[in-house]
Amino acid sequence: MIGRCSSDKKRTIAQEITEMMTYYAFDDAIFLSELYYETATDSDNHEEALFLYADCLYRANKKEECYGLLRSADLSGAKLHYLFARVAFDLSKNDECRGALFEHDNGIIREAILEDSRVAAHANFLHAQLLCDENHMDLAVESCEKALDENIFLWTAIITYLRFGGENLSATFDKHKDKTNGSEVTSPSAVMKSATPSSSSVGPSVSSIATRGRIPSTNPTPEAGNSSRGPSTRRTTRSSVPSVDRELRYLPATTSSRQTTTPVTTSGRTRPVAPRKSSRISEMSSRRSDSSATTASTAAACRAALFTQPERPHTRATHSSRNRSNAALNSDTENSNAANTRSRNTGGSRGSTSSQRVASTGSDRLSDDGLSQMNAPMSSVASSLNNDDLGDAVEVSYDDKYKWLFDLYRHISFIEECISTYNWKTADALFAKLDKEILLNTSMIRLQLGRACFEQSEYRECRVILSDLHERKKWKVEGTELLSTSMWHLQDTHALSALAQTLTTESRERAQSWCVAGNCFSLQRQHTQAIECMERAIQLDKRFAYAYTLLGHELIVQDDLDKASGSFRSALLLSPRDYRAWYGLGLVHLKKEQNTIALTNIQKAVSINPTNRAMLCTLSTIEQQRGKTDTALVLIDRALTLNPLDVACRFNRARLLFESKRNDECLKELEKLKASSPDEAFIYHLLARVHRRMGNTHLALLSYSWAAELDPRGEQNPTDTNHVTREEYEDDEYGSPV
Incomplete structure (x- = not known):
């Protein structure tokens, strides 16, 4: 108790409010923060009280009240401008969101926001989301790159970056080499070549895209056309030809x-x-025929059994079924030796580099050099600081757990890039490099x-x-x-x-x-x-x-x-x-x-x-x-x-x-x-x-x-309920010369 009293001597109202939010007492936090805001006198306390009050309202999901409060106040500081932009975006008030992010109508984020790297990361991603809504793909990708340069752990920014056609995720991760544990994972863009698909080419082409959804499968019915598709087509006990x-x-x-x-x-x-x-x-x-030793169904059953029988060796690979039986787990994915502590100059330039767009199909193959690079150790990159800049530099060190988790995060990001660009061969290699326990226990x-x-x-x-x-x-x-x-x-x-x-x-x-x-x-x-x-x-x-x-x-x-x-x-x-x-x-x-x-x-x-x-x-x-x-x-x-x-x-x-x-x-x-x-x-x-x-x-x-x-009842005939026809079963050659 003596120690507690001693530590509480200089306890502030802001700490009390923060503690209430920590333990989810939002109503109490709102009451106290409102009282604190309305009684604040000097400008410094007023700005702090305004942010605490607005923050409590936002966390309590009272976004309309938070928006009204900030809209009526005189905002100053990076956090207040970002919070107002965030709540305006959530309420689909995009004009107010832009007004909070940009100091002028030139599309440049406020200098006060950019000076705070932590706020700048989220502000750049919020700008990317605005651009996504307006379908400005290239600008959205550029803003995502800026956000990831400041904070590489913004997973949603990575997803948006890939969905809108981001070209080279590895270049972004290279700017954060001081966080790695020393293991190297080659990005898909480093080993796959871009190709443009052509309708006249026999082999599969390559392309880059991130998607989530489902598309109908196109198996035209065996006969000439059926212009409708009725509900009866899904209930057949015997299936029709795959479409x-x-x-x-x-x-x-x-x-x-x-x-x-x-x-x-x-x-x-x-x-x-x-x-x-x-x-x-x-x-x-x-x-497949029963005589085949390696079949797609057998390979699929083995991979599926990995999740019901953890003791079995890992054999997962996502490439086409005819190649999967050869996949095996490489358990030594991550380098266990921790790299020496690296210093990073946060004031350094964060220029973005453009690279060739990743595009690939399941038929593409990794080069031998590319595969060998996936296990090569990453070269140590230390940030050298001039003696004149020591006062301005901020030295940041990362513990071993941080670096290990960063390497895993980077690995997962490269897998996401493979899936987004349909590079199944590269995805196979990346999945195979994962430790079995990580594969089984990571959602x-x-x-x-x-x-x-x-x-x-x-x-x-x-x-x-x-x-x-x-x-x-x-x-x-x-x-x-x-x-x-x-x-x-x-x-x-x-x-x-x-x-x-x-x-x-x-x-x-x-x-x-x-x-x-x-x-x-x-x-x-x-x-x-x-x-x-x-x-x-x-x-x-x-x-x-x-x-x-x-x-x-x-x-x-x-x-x-x-x-x-x-x-x-x-x-x-x-x-x-x-x-x-x-x-x-x-x-x-x-x-x-x-x-x-x-x-x-x-x-x-x-x-x-x-x-x-x-x-x-x-x-x-x-x-x-x-x-x-x-x-x-x-x-x-x-x-x-x-x-x-x-x-x-x-x-x-x-x-x-x-x-x-x-x-x-x-x-x-x-x-x-x-x-x-x-x-x-x-x-x-x-x-x-x-x-x-x-x-x-x-x-x-x-x-x-x-x-x-x-099919005695014609259930495999895909017809529309409003236009009953047996066109698929009619022989159009009856009565006509062959």
Whole structure:
């Protein structure tokens, strides 16, 4: 007690208020701070009292009162200006936010704010958020770089930097070398070369983009077009041919989306179907013959078992399934030797450097030099100070725990860059360098692992990883939107319903919970309720781009194309390089039969993410409709280069060959498909049409019989409830010469 009395002799009112906020007694803190502010006399105490009072109001979520207080006061000092800008931004009062940040209308932040490096970091990022709302991508990236130069631990700034096309994250981390423990992790931009995707190139192209959401998978239906897509397409007990829309249901993270087919009619008109088609064949890409020793399903099961059987060795790698079985854990990721204490001159220049944009696909390979550099120790960089500057320099030292955590943070940031730019090969190397215990016990890394699987359409593995994360930490809702989308693709109605019930009961105020509920209603074909859930998610978080994308797909199903277009455009305002939103916009124009505009939008989506097979399939369908059959086949072959065992892509290739009347090649393709997917009615129906065209009447009748046996009620026929048609099962060659 004597010691306490001694320490309390000079205790101030500000300390009392701070202690109340520390223990969440906000009402008491507000009362005392208001009294302190109104009775403050001298200018110094008045400024301190004003900040304490406004800070209490903001922390108590009384933002309107905080805004009114600061707006009526004469502000001075960096913290007060930043607090006013922050609360104005939260209340969507962007003009007042700019007035607080900028001293003049020249877009330059106040000098008083820039002089305080801690406030400057957050002020620059707030400026970046303002620029994001105005869709100024380059300026937003520049402001994020300035914020990260001051405070590299601003994770949201890193996400925004990557989402808006940040080019080289490693250059930013190089400015903070004095915080590292000495271990070197090569950034993806240091080992991957940029490439521009071309619709005529056979191999996959490279591009840079950060996204979260889901896009429909594009597997056009086997036949000529179906212009509508009805709710009945999701409830089939036997799945229809995988559509691009289903494969692209992404974000959200991420990736992720809904399936939309764009079949071509004999009249040469593109007729897309609704974006999310229930189709089991889309999952066939993971099937392999029993005689194969290393299969995609086996590799996925091994990786998923990592989270249910921790004692097993780590074998996770996110690259395409044919390369994953060779991945192994490298447990010596971090250098255990602590680097010597380094001094840093905080007054030094923080110039930003521009570098080549990172862009990559799953087919890109790391150079041997690049891989060897990932384990090379980082050279020690000490800040040399001239004797004349010793008085002005601030010496900062970091303990070993700080440096270790900084190295892990940098590693996670580079993984995020890989996922944002779809550099799956580099992501493999970075995941493999992580220690097993860190991989198992770090929620963020687990979420990144699940997103990587999701983006590569490995929905079963994504569900295992994210379900385990949710079971271990039920209070976390981040990632549940991707988990629910994976369940949507896998048609897991019971698990999705249980997840939606849990989240909407325990986390009703989180946007992700209502996205999960929307997916649940969508899977049950209750699209009106699904739309209401997505709108509720947007009300809770107006900057949740993934919710806008999901809402757009639901509106496409309801044929409300104008609202769907607006929803996708809203997503693009929040994330201009969201390929799912560009793809969804293309689907809207396809349904409107505006094929030229649709082609432009989908080409934009493919240029952003050239590794998505579903979008390549849709693009090939449009090219075929334009009469460019060779280009269409090149695009299909490019998709198959990414995954030669993708059944959906192979069926689209067979359909293209049939439309081109290359009967022998089409027959060979269909025979292979029949061997790998013997229970799909669409395959037998197309096979029957090929045999009929070739004059093999007996084989045609046999194939028709098999198709009718597998799908007697025509449930695999994607039709719209308002326009019932059996166009997919009608043989357009009856009564016409072959």
